[in-house]
Every structure is written in C-alpha cells, then in structure tokens.
Amino acid sequence: MHDIRLIRDDPAAFDAALAKRGVAPASAALLALDEARRALITEAQTAQARRNEASKAIGAAKARRDDPTDLLAEVAELKERLPAIAAEEKAVGETLTAALAAIPNLPLADVPRGADEDDNVLVATHGTQPAFAFTPKEHDAIGPALGLDFETGAAMSGARFTLVRGHAAKLHRALGQFMLDTLTAEHGYEEAIPPLLVRDEALFGTGQLPKFAEDQFRTTDGRWLIPTAEVPLTNIVAGKILSEAELPLRFAALTACFRSEAGAAGRDTRGFIRQHQFEKVEMVSIVAPEKSEAEHERMTACAEGILTALGLPFRRMKLCTGDMGFTAARTYDLEVWLPGQGRYREISSCSTCTDFQARRMNARYRPAEEKGTRFVHTLNGSGLAVGRTLVAVLENYQQEDGSVAVPEVLKPYLKGLNRLEPK
Missing domain, CATH: 1.10.287.40 (Serine-tRNA synthetase, tRNA binding domain)
Structure with a gap:
C-alpha cells in the first residue's frame, strides 16, 4: 500500500x-x-x-x-x-x-529496468556444474524408480499433483529438515508452525488479495489455503505496535503450500517443478527501515548457504522491474543448475517489500526515544522450495545406473545412506 x-x-x-x-x-x-x-x-x-x-x-x-x-x-x-x-x-x-x-510496490533505485525475465541481471555464479560420462537425464525420468509417482498423483487429484513415496519421500523429508535446522541453528530464525488456512485480511496484508485471487485456493467456509508461509509469518505482526528492542524478528517455517497456478497455464506441466501442492521452507524478517538493506543481503546469503552445503551449483539474479512480484521493491532469485534440462531454474526468491506490506496490515514499531510510530519493513525468502531442491539433487547427483548419490550433509537425516537405489 x-x-x-x-x-x-x-x-x-x-x-x-x-x-x-x-x-x-x-x-x-x-x-x-x-x-x-x-x-x-x-x-x-x-x-x-x-x-x-x-x-x-x-x-x-x-x-x-x-x-x-x-x-x-x-x-x-x-x-x-x-x-x-x-x-x-x-x-x-x-x-x-x-x-x-491495486498498485504494485515501487522499485528501489538499483533495480534494473526491464520487461521480463530476459532482462534480469546476473549478480554472481557459485559452484561447479557436474561433469557426466553419460548424458544426464531430467528428474522426471530418474524420479519414478525412486518414488515420484506422477501417474497415481494425477489419477487421484488431477494434473500438477504427485504421490511421493519410498526413497523420494525420505529424501524430500531430509531436505526440508536440513533446511529448517540450518536456518534455526545457524542463522537465528525462530521456528514456527503457522496455520495453513487464513482469512481475507491476511492475504490482503501480504498482497495476494484482491489482485491475485485466481491464483489461490479457497475453502467452502471462505478461508484460503496459504500459497506460501510468507502469509501467516508476516501477519504475526499485523495490527501491532512493536518496541524497537523487539526488532529484528526472524521466522522460519516448513509448510505445505497451495497454488492454483492460474497464471502459469501450460508451463512445466511435466514433472515436479510446478505443483498445486508443494512444501517450502520460508524465511520472514521484520526489521526497522534502516536495517532492511542489510537484512535483504543476509537473508539471500542464508538461502545461498543451503545450496552451497548441498553442493548444488547456482547463480544469483537481480530481477528487473518487469519480473518482480507485486509487493517487492527488490528481488534476488537464486537459480539452481539442472543438468538434465541443461539450464538454471529458480529455486528461491528473496524480496524486500520495504513498508508496502506493513501499511496494508498496519504493522508498526515505536523507535526508542521517539513519541510517534513508524511502519516496519518486511522481507521474505525461500530457504528453499523443497520439491525443486529434490529435483536439483536428483539431476546433479544422478549416476549412470539410475541411482542417486546422497549429499554429505543429508546422510545424518537418512541414517547414513550413501545412495538411493532405483526399484
């Protein structure tokens, strides 16, 4: 607002x-x-x-x-x-x-002007793309033998739903737990388990309503399934006046997310990239205005650290004005390398929303030694999208025999398992 x-x-x-x-x-x-x-x-x-x-x-x-x-x-x-x-x-x-x-947030001065993703700017590239002695496969060719059951998921729920079982389910769970443990233990995020159903006011506060109602799922009692944990985590401070001493607030949650993908018809209809139901670890920060620039860099670095620990090559992109989300004033996308596709794909978006969301939800703080109040600044980022990270691990750690090596940091979560064997 x-x-x-x-x-x-x-x-x-x-x-x-x-x-x-x-x-x-x-x-x-x-x-x-x-x-x-x-x-x-x-x-x-x-x-x-x-x-x-x-x-x-x-x-x-x-x-x-x-x-x-x-x-x-x-x-x-x-x-x-x-x-x-x-x-x-x-x-x-x-x-x-x-x-x-109905008017989107204004871009910060350093955001590049552009029309779409082709005008985004490369900031940095990290890691080394793996070299294979064979032609690498895409995840939808590797996944079924490990438990990505696209046919059964579609039979029971329709397109863009997948049944995940066996090794794939274990890997998926390990990834989510590793991400959440890293953010809470190493980066000071407070773990939260928020509601998955919210009222109109919550979606309005974070900018999904009224403009993007068609991209959401609504229940018969008039509530909404969350498209991301950004919604309930940011709304923790809705209508509140915080003291400056309470800031910054940093929350992280691993939740199911639900999106109708109305605005993505025809995109990524195969595989596990774009689903109606998926899991994601979300980061949200609530800070004083003068801290939001540093917090944006900090949050993005937290997401980058998870990719680095998993040994996945990636790059950071600064989104142009035409590719940014409605509430964002600046966004960094992290794109992971997928050797099966031979391209980088988005796996995290980290955005600073300045006071745009705070005005919509009337979230304020009282600066020390000042009589009045100010709006807080809000930031959000994926740390990471679990399903897309599973896709990245399958493609980057695939072996010629169809098995998938387990990244070192995930072995404790898989009881020391070194390799996922196909069935």
Whole structure:
C-alpha cells in the first residue's frame, strides 16, 4: 500500500517509478480522489461546526423570546445532510484505498529496468556444474524408480499433483529438515508452525488479495489455503505496535503450500517443478527501515548457504522491474543448475517489500526515544522450495545406473545412506 501523502509531495516521482514497472501514471487519479475525500471531510467539519453554532443560537433566541424557526430549519437540514456527507466521504475513501491497493510496490533505485525475465541481471555464479560420462537425464525420468509417482498423483487429484513415496519421500523429508535446522541453528530464525488456512485480511496484508485471487485456493467456509508461509509469518505482526528492542524478528517455517497456478497455464506441466501442492521452507524478517538493506543481503546469503552445503551449483539474479512480484521493491532469485534440462531454474526468491506490506496490515514499531510510530519493513525468502531442491539433487547427483548419490550433509537425516537405489 502506498502513502497518499508521499504521492501528494511528489506525484511526478511516483509516476516515474510506476513507469519503471510498466504501469501507467496514476497520481492524477489518486490525487483527485484524495482531494474529493479531503473536501468532504472539510465540508463535514464545517457543517458540524455550523450545527453546533446554530444550536447555541436557538437556545439564546429562546431565552430572548425570539422566533427560532429559521435556525431550527437550518439545524434540521444540517442534521440530515451530515450522514450523507459521511457516507459520501466513506465511499470516496474506500475507492481511494482500493485504487492504492491495486498498485504494485515501487522499485528501489538499483533495480534494473526491464520487461521480463530476459532482462534480469546476473549478480554472481557459485559452484561447479557436474561433469557426466553419460548424458544426464531430467528428474522426471530418474524420479519414478525412486518414488515420484506422477501417474497415481494425477489419477487421484488431477494434473500438477504427485504421490511421493519410498526413497523420494525420505529424501524430500531430509531436505526440508536440513533446511529448517540450518536456518534455526545457524542463522537465528525462530521456528514456527503457522496455520495453513487464513482469512481475507491476511492475504490482503501480504498482497495476494484482491489482485491475485485466481491464483489461490479457497475453502467452502471462505478461508484460503496459504500459497506460501510468507502469509501467516508476516501477519504475526499485523495490527501491532512493536518496541524497537523487539526488532529484528526472524521466522522460519516448513509448510505445505497451495497454488492454483492460474497464471502459469501450460508451463512445466511435466514433472515436479510446478505443483498445486508443494512444501517450502520460508524465511520472514521484520526489521526497522534502516536495517532492511542489510537484512535483504543476509537473508539471500542464508538461502545461498543451503545450496552451497548441498553442493548444488547456482547463480544469483537481480530481477528487473518487469519480473518482480507485486509487493517487492527488490528481488534476488537464486537459480539452481539442472543438468538434465541443461539450464538454471529458480529455486528461491528473496524480496524486500520495504513498508508496502506493513501499511496494508498496519504493522508498526515505536523507535526508542521517539513519541510517534513508524511502519516496519518486511522481507521474505525461500530457504528453499523443497520439491525443486529434490529435483536439483536428483539431476546433479544422478549416476549412470539410475541411482542417486546422497549429499554429505543429508546422510545424518537418512541414517547414513550413501545412495538411493532405483526399484
């Protein structure tokens, strides 16, 4: 959500920032609504003041035995008019709020301008791509013999659902536990088990509603299945005023996630890359504004550390304005190398949202030795998407006989198992 006061102060700068994201100028329409709302507020205040003044004059007229008929008529008219003004002001205010809520976050100055993923900028490449003495296979060719049962999952639930069993299930569980253990033990994230069902307000706060309702699953009682643990973890501070001493807050959760993928029709219909139901370890940070730049780098480094520990080659990309998410002011994508596909694929997105989400959910903190409050800054990142990490391990650690070597850091989670053998 944007601050209308900042738009008033510099509408040209606001429109210029929107232009970087390919969004049409909006300041004129927003300021017209704002002016209309403020005019109605002034009109209501003036009418109320006149009503009070006239009411006093009626008392004085009666004391003088003067005829108060005209004053009584005026007060009656004002009494009738005030609710109408209030209703009109409320309607205009709601229209303004809805208009502000539909506009994406403004990109930070260092975000490259671009139209889509082809304009993203490479920041760094890490690790060495494995060399094979055979032609590496894609995960959907390796996975079925290890327990990725695409056919049964689709038979019971439809497309983009997979039954995971046997070795694949064990590997999947080991990956999620390793990620969560790393973030909590080494990086100070507080582990959480959040609700998987949330109300409208929670999805509005993190920016999925109202714009992206079609990408969500809704239950018959009107709640929503979470698309990511970012939603409940960020909403921990919704409507709260924190003390500065409480910051930063860092949360991590391993949860199931649910996405209808309405905006991804036809993409990755094979395999385990893009599912309606998947597991992900999510990181969320709540910080003071002056700390958010460093926190963004810290969070991204945490995700990178997990990939490095798993021995997976990857690269960091800075997303351009046309490829960033709705709430992001800057996003780093981590893309893991998949030798079967012969390309890098996204495995984590780490974003700083500045105060955009905090304004939507009214999350504030009170700086030390200051009377007022400020909005916190929120950040979120994948640490990592478990299913996509499983895909990366299958493809990077595959052997010619169809088995898959186990990364060293996962062996304790698999009781020392060195290799997953196909059945």
